Amino acid sequence: MVMKIYSKKLVPVILTALLMLCSxxxxxxxxxxxxxxxxxxxxxxxxxRSSGWxxxxxxxxxxxxxxxxxxxxxAGTVNTELVFSSTSWLFDMQVNAFGFSKSLxxxxxxxxxxxxxxxGDIDITTTEAPGGTGTTYKPTMMxxxxxxxxxxxxxxxxxATVRMISESTPDMKASAISLDAGIQYVAxxxxxxxxxxxxxxxxxxxxxxxxxxxxxxxxxxxxxAEYSQSFEFKSDAFExxxxxxxxxxxxxxxxxxxxxxxxxxxxxxxxxxxxxxxGFEYAYQSYFMLRSGYVYEEGILETxxxxxxxxxFNAGFTFEVPLSSGTNFGLDFSYRQxxxxxxxxxxxxxxxx
Numbered sequence: 001m002v003m004k005i006y007s008k009k010l011v012p013v014i015l016t017a018l019l020m021l022c023s024x025x026x027x028x029x030x031x032x033x034x035x036x037x038x039x040x041x042x043x044x045x046x047x048x049r050s051s052g053w054x055x056x057x058x059x060x061x062x063x064x065x066x067x068x069x070x071x072x073x074x075a076g077t078v079n080t081e082l083v084f085s086s087t088s089w090l091f092d093m094q095v096n097a098f099g100f101s102k103s104l105x106x107x108x109x110x111x112x113x114x115x116x117x118x119x120g121d122i123d124i125t126t127t128e129a130p131g132g133t134g135t136t137y138k139p140t141m142m143x144x145x146x147x148x149x150x151x152x153x154x155x156x157x158x159x160a161t162v163r164m165i166s167e168s169t170p171d172m173k174a175s176a177i178s179l180d181a182g183i184q185y186v187a188x189x190x191x192x193x194x195x196x197x198x199x200x201x202x203x204x205x206x207x208x209x210x211x212x213x214x215x216x217x218x219x220x221x222x223x224x225a226e227y228s229q230s231f232e233f234k235s236d237a238f239e240x241x242x243x244x245x246x247x248x249x250x251x252x253x254x255x256x257x258x259x260x261x262x263x264x265x266x267x268x269x270x271x272x273x274x275x276x277x278x279g280f281e282y283a284y285q286s287y288f289m290l291r292s293g294y295v296y297e298e299g300i301l302e303t304x305x306x307x308x309x310x311x312x313f314n315a316g317f318t319f320e321v322p323l324s325s326g327t328n329f330g331l332d333f334s335y336r337q338x339x340x341x342x343x344x345x346x347x348x349x350x351x352x353x
Contacts, residue, residue: 037271038238039165039176041141042201045069046097046115048085048332048348052316053293056265056277058247059184059196064101064350067113067147070182070198070245071159074149077101077109078352079326085348090309090341094118099145107151109159117141139169145180158183165206165240172212178203178240192251199244205237244268259283263293273297273307279314286328289318303339313337316346328352 045051047065058070064083066073080102087095099113121136143166149159161180167173182198214232247265254260260282267275279293292315299305300312316334323329332348 036239037241038174038206039167039201039240041115041117041167042143042163042165042178043241043243044087044089044095044115044117046085046087046095046346047083048087048316048334048346049318049350051087051336051344051346052314052318052332052334053263053279053281053291054277054295054312054314054336056247056279056293056295057249057263057281058182058198058245058265059194060247060249060251060261060263061196064099064111064113066149066159066182067099067101067111067145067161067180070184070196070247071147071149071161071180072157072182072184072196072198074101074109074111074147074159075107075151075157075184077103077111079103080353081350082353083348083350085332085346087344087346088342089117089344090338092120094120101147109149111145111147111149113145113147115143115145137170139167141167147180155186156183157186163201163203165203167206167208169212172208172210174206174208176203176206176240190251190253192253194249194251196247196249197245199242201240201242203240205239207237208235239271241272242270257285273299286320288320291316291318309338309341311337311339320350326353 045055045068047068050057050061050065050069055069061069061073062076064081080100082100085097089095095117097113097115099111101109101111103109119139121138123132124135124137125132143163145161145163147159147161149157151157159182163178163180165178166175179202180198180200182196184194184196187193213235214230216228216230218226219229245265245267247263249261249263252260260280262280265277275295275297277293277295279291281289281291283289294312295314296312297308299307314334314336316332318330318332320328320330330350334346336344338344
């Protein structure tokens with residue numbers, strides 16, 4: 001009993017301290033380091049519900065989608081949740097995600113989320129055939145996250161995700177493991193005040209290896225004869241795009257059927273500009289939700305100075321209907337405005353058991 005009490009008190013404090021310590025040690029918002037990180041697909045929110053208001057719900061996200069925003073929210077899973085989402089991303093890319101979460105004893109929850117990115121068929125070109133050789137290849141990007149979250153008290157939840165990252169072409173491959181951690185705090189007589197902190201994509205450097213690093217050339221100037229030589233290029237290791245998110249949210253309960261949540265978020269990126277987001281979500285019971293958000297970063301308002309394809313506006317909605325006792329089915333949709341590339345559209349489906 002004593003150990004249980006201490007764990008409920010100490011673990012949230014230790015987790016918060018670690019998050020803040022890592023944030024102090026990070027080089028945040030340094031746009032001069034842009035392009036120096038790799039595995040930037042880790043910054044893509046693949047889920048249709050949370051992306052509808054720009055992923056600013058660090059403090060209020062619940063269920064499986066919390067494994068991307070703030071894994072502490074995974075502790076909000078009731079029984080079992082299955083989620084699938086598909087996103088058309090910017091330029092003929094397809095981002096698909098699937099996952100499930102399951103509540104355990106003692107207010108604990110485990111979750112598994114798989115995200116894959118498809119680029120379609122890409123033509124193989126050479127110096128002799130710059131227009132294409134008639135053959136194609138398919139690069140693949142995938143990450144698999146295993147998460148654990150727990151309610152330490154009625155007000156505090158925390159969690160962590162271990163994520164396996166893989167990127168490959170037919171002759172090159174890079175892989176790594178990263179760690180996410182987060183904490184959420186809820187207060188108020190109606191649990192209407194929410195605060196959240198999450199640290200994402202912390203891990204060792206990645207490096208490409210494989211036959212693609214080698215090239216075979218013909219030497220025509222050695223002793224008057226031609227012979228082939230193999231050369232291997234050394235590829236440099238690159239860091240992961242770590243970030244720190246700090247968010248807050250407040251629920252305005254209009255009556256027993258209607259709710260409006262206002263949320264704000266600050267994202268400190270290690271390799272790109274800091275971002276500030278604000279948004280809202282309107283909910284009619286649990287059957288219908290409408291949300292929107294705006295994410296700002298320096299220079300985003302001017303085409304000449306904007307360094308991101310996104311223009312800041314996000315919107316989405318959810319329909320959820322009960323199928324039977326304790327089982328619900330939901331459809332999610334989100335739109336993220338971008339220019340000049342195509343604006344991403346996400347469609348998701350979820351079943352809660």
